[in-house]
Amino acid sequence: MKARVHVSFKNGVLDPQGKAIGLTLANLGFDGVGDVRQGKLIELDLAESDPGAARKSVEAMCEKLLANTVIENYAIELEED
Amino acid sequence: MKARVHVSFKNGVLDPQGKAIGLTLANLGFDGVGDVRQGKLIELDLAESDPGAARKSVEAMCEKLLANTVIENYAIELEED
Numbered sequence: 001m002k003a004r005v006h007v008s009f010k011n012g013v014l015d016p017q018g019k020a021i022g023l024t025l026a027n028l029g030f031d032g033v034g035d036v037r038q039g040k041l042i043e044l045d046l047a048e049s050d051p052g053a054a055r056k057s058v059e060a061m062c063e064k065l066l067a068n069t070v071i072e073n074y075a076i077e078l079e080e081d
Numbered sequence: 082m083k084a085r086v087h088v089s090f091k092n093g094v095l096d097p098q099g100k101a102i103g104l105t106l107a108n109l110g111f112d113g114v115g116d117v118r119q120g121k122l123i124e125l126d127l128a129e130s131d132p133g134a135a136r137k138s139v140e141a142m143c144e145k146l147l148a149n150t151v152i153e154n155y156a157i158e159l160e161e162d
Contacts, residue, residue: 006122021123021146030142032128041087041120042102047113061111065102 001046002079003058007067008039042066051078082127083160084139088148089120123147132159 009015015037022036044061048054058076067074090096096118103117125142129135139157148155 008122008124018123024146025142028142028145030138033142034126034128035124036126037124039122039124041089041122042099043089043118043120045115045117047115057111061106061109061114064109065105 001049001051001054001081003044003046003054004077004079005042005044005058005062005066006039006075006077007042007062007072008037008074010071010073013071039072054078082130082132082135082162084125084127084135085158085160086123086125086139086143086147087120087156087158088123088143088153089118089155091152091154094152120153135159 009018018035018037021038022033025033025036044058046054046057048057055076055078058078062074062076063069090099099116099118102119103114106114106117125139127135127138129138136157136159139159143155143157144150
């Protein structure tokens with residue numbers, strides 16, 4: 001089973017990387033781009049085949065390592081092989 | 082309209098950050114985690130409301146700035162406000 005974890009800054013947390021992307025897009029001539037946020041996308045191959053157990057395990061990984069829950073949100077998507 | 086761009090390394094491209102996450106998960110006691118890949122997730126607020134025009138514009142942004150197409154793939158998801 002594959003898991004995809006999206007880690008993004010919570011609203012209100014400053015995102016200088018996203019800001020830099022937004023400014024550069026404007027400098028390149030792309031108009032009409034408002035707020036830009038950059039997050040992380042982590043893709044995991046899991047041996048676990050039960051979706052419930054897989055989600056629980058990936059949640060524990062997020063809380064312990066993948067996301068800093070003080071400033072970041074995470075979302076988990078599971079996909080059968 | 083909102084656009085989400087997933088930028089990930091192409092298959093075969095070395096991903097040291099993903100490797101480090103995989104090793105750390107194993108050290109933390111998470112078993113059964115195979116390959117781990119880390120990519121980027123870029124969220125854009127667009128003034129454009131036509132999906133076709135929005136996708137075309139975001140594709141141009143990816144080719145010019147958001148992804149290094151020599152070693153990275155990108156996928157675009159559009160979402161109505």
